[in-house]
Amino acid sequence: MDGSLEMRRRRGSEEQDNRTFTFLSPLSLVCGRPVYSGRVVGGKDAAATRWPWQVSLKLSNSHICGGSLVSDRWIVTAAHCLQMTWIPFFYTVWLGSIDMDNLDEGVIHRVSRIVIHPTYSNVSGDIALLRLFSRVTYSSSILPICLSNVKKKQLIIPDSCWVTGWGKLKEEDADYPTKLQEAEVPIIEHQKCENIYNPLGSFLPQIQPVIEETMICAGDLNKGKDTCQGDSAGPLACHIDGIWILIGLSSWGTGCGLSFPGVYTNVTYYQKWITSVISRAEVLVPKTWTYLTSYSLLYCSLWLFWDPPVPLGLAFYQERSKCS
Template sequence: MGPGGCAFLLSLLLGSFISSFQKKTLQSVCGRPVYSGRVVGGKDAAATRWPWQVSLQLSNSHVCGGSLLSDRWIVTAAHCLQMTRIPFLYTVQLGSVERDNLDEGVILRVSQIVIHPTYSNVSGDIALLRLFSRVTYSSSILPICLSNVKKKRLIIPDSCWVTGWGKLKEEDADYPTILQEAEVPIIKRQKCENIYNPLGSFLPQIQPVIMETMICAGDVKKGKDTCQGDSGGPLACHIDGIWILIGLSSWGRGCGISFPGIYTNVTYYQKWIMSVISRAEVLGANNLNLSDFLFSIVPLSLALLGPSCVFGSNILPGE
């Protein structure tokens, strides 16, 4: 076997091993905070309660929320990136409920922005951010789980939680410095459609306002809702003992008054999310921060491939 063939087989072997290693690690930590919102009408969040919460910042100023999906990927709303799509202008803060507290949190720079191809206004309002460097998991920094795509249907609880550093009231000029949390009821799509489009039942030819790509949630009576600055932040549900990301704060009419909030349906876009991340990780395999791991597994891999596979010294990964 020639060097080219050996290199190909080695990459397949290592890629499969690393992929299963990372998947197992991610599944064992996601959605499991140690600690076992406004968000309008909410309250201050306790430290480590929402360790996947991200503050997306442009020129060191908070613009949106987001959620940590893995040690290198963030998911947020596409409309949060309207001002510019130049990755290195954005940073994310993780690990602190107090925004801009550099003593507690960590700041990481964005290296890549991936906008959903169908994004237009409120449609396809989802984007992925790849970080320059990998985060180190801790009690205050952990990813949130995505739903198990193998299940035919995800049963969403009657209420879930929203978090963010958005305005406490629509008319407020300032944003809170402490992460806010609120439990909000999930509203069925048809009921939400009737709220936003009361004439829809009389004019069936009109395109629905609330599409299957969206989730509706909020407590209008108690004034619990998301607001400006919460966009892109998580709508998280506690299902089967773990926290699952089912929505991203996307749009609405007002804040906590008359209309519930509309969220991007993350489950609907989950195959796209996994496809983007998988493709990027394969293309960037040489940038994995697993040097020590590779130093130990490469000799074993070569042995398994046979003595005909002989390489030079230029096989070491680099960041």
């Protein structure tokens, strides 16, 4: 992959690089349209403003997972990233920059509410929503990614999409890259992915499928392009009809860039749930604030004396985990 793959979006000009948006901008006119439109394992450094919806989810100021901005107040991430604690104010999200060594370039927002999908268990239902205390101000480096249109009967996913994250470049690496990595990965057909992870399934149909309908697989098994530890909950973004759409969240897998593709939470499957949670948010605000206030008083002193554990990667680990 080389720099020729990086193109400016079709609409816009160089003067737009420093553009800003208010949260009053219609989401449909803002999402999925970065200024740039064109290493995760086998990838390369991402260009600034190419993936403006990418966020770093932090626990006690340490990166634990990725996530995607989907509106001026909401982040989509993986449920397994939140297993250490479900107390919202322990978490922050960092967005607006691609360089972990230059945190001053980005902005930090605190999390006010965590919503875990009710079916979450192990690798099933691995999706969660984070509501931020304050609204995000859009700019060329901070923009939401689009969600699929639920009114469409079928979303045609392209043959390849893009993954991004600050995860390891190789499974055996001890260190993590400081700059956001990107890689283009082929989408792998559902049954083919099932056969790879569950080779006995065709002979023993009574065996529970490994790859559920709520999952999607992607990865270049020939060139070793894949996600790895530290990439958990990072977006699988597809360019469809001129905009970028969030198709998946990095969830789990076996190895990094080897014989098994990465498995992603199929975000389009949970589209109605996401829309429902966000649309009810304003009604639930008073209850949420009461909840936060009571827990803040209870845990404030604990926070001052808490010696946080060092994030070990994914909260869920299955030979290869994807959260750092």
